[in-house]
Amino acid sequence: MSYLAVIDLGSNSTRMVVEELQADGTFAELKRRKLDTRLAEGMDNNAGELTEVAMTRVIDALIEFQADYQTYEDITVVGIATAAVREATNQADFLDQVYRAVGVEVRVLTGDQEAYYDYLGAVSALDISDAWLLDTGGASVELVGIEDRMAANFISLPFGAVNLSEKFQLNGAGVVDPLLITKASQYVSDQYDHLPWLEDETTLPIILLGGANRSLARLDRLRHGLPADSNFHGYEMTTESVLKTFDEMANMTHEERAAALGTEANRADIIISGLLPLVELISRTAADKVIFSASGVREGLLQEYRMTL
Known part of the structure; x- marks a missing residue:
């Protein structure tokens, strides 16, 4: 049995979903969590940088999520980030903090990639x-x-x-x-x-x-x-x-x-x-x-x- 956790560092919320890989190659959702962390908050007044307070909120959320997904054996963890991290002038510092906290290398999606994944997810379900x-x-x-x-x-x-x-x-x-x-x-x-x-x-x-x-x-x-x-x-x-x-x-x-x-x-x-x-x-x-x-x-x-x- 294998599992996949997807961690999404959004501009307003930090989310996690845990999926179980089925024998037919599909996934079954086992757990879904969301915490409102407001990562984008204060960026405009902080020279385009993520604020220390907002980054700490996200790091705390990720540590909390880690305690959840680590209960599953043989789990792959995928991290993605969207607009706030994409635009942040201190992106590298924040991603380094994330890696040191939970050991996950986060992939920062381009705007086009984010739009494409939205499309792919929606048309697969509607x-x-x-x-x-x-x-x-x-x-x-x-x-x-x-x-x-x-x-x-x-x-x-x-x-x-x-x-x-x-x-x-x-x-x-x-x-x-x-x-x-x-x-x-x-x-x-x-x-x-x-x-x-x-x-x-x-x-x-x-x-x-x-x-x-x-x-x-x-x-x-x-x-x-x-x-x-x-x-x-x-x-x-x-x-x-x-x-x-x-x-x-x-x-x-x-x-x-x-x-x-x-x-x-x-x-x-x-x-x-x-x-x-x-x-x-x-x-x-x-x-x-x-x-x-x-x-x-x-x-x-x-x-x-x-x-x-």
Whole structure:
């Protein structure tokens, strides 16, 4: 019996999944964990460096995860990192700290690689032919145009829930100033202007990945009397409902957003910024619905790993 652990050093969360290799070459998930570590927090005000506090949060999380995956014999550990580490000017120092703490050499994904693994993970788990794919992370957004189940276009953009919130002060205690939201929206829109393939008159669904989008799914499920903690993979919302939820969040205080988010109250300061890339994408593409995927970059990595066995 052999096992694979994938550790994902994201810009907002540090995650771990443990998989068991089956006789037919597929993997069965045994354990999944997530800790909110906000690795990207404070980078803009720290000359592009990861802060000591944020790095310590991640190292502590990895040590905690190590105690979990070391209970499995014959386990291979794969580490990946995304936007925050990719952009950090002290990347090498941080990766050295990680290696000294848990002995894992972390692979820093390029933006294109991250977008591709998102695509690979999503299409392997959803029966869909043509769609947009949006993964909103803490410090980057991955966008993919899917045609006939193939990635026709893909890109990673250097903004996400954490750095947008900090850049435009969308994380105050009271109701966020609408002017600040307008400025942040315009910033996202300006970034989208550089993607001519994003303009499409054909109405396509948007596949959603990322923490802010998962929070959106849970909010909508609660509104419809559905359990928020169950698997939301394949769950759908109309874009009209998405925009309504965004407006509601934008008109709440931090305390009210925290109450609405419940177990994810710690996202109250980044939920508005986290939904902005989706709101702008809806306005660009005239999409009529969104489909949530629980399968993304880690699952895409597993698909690739299987092909190398």
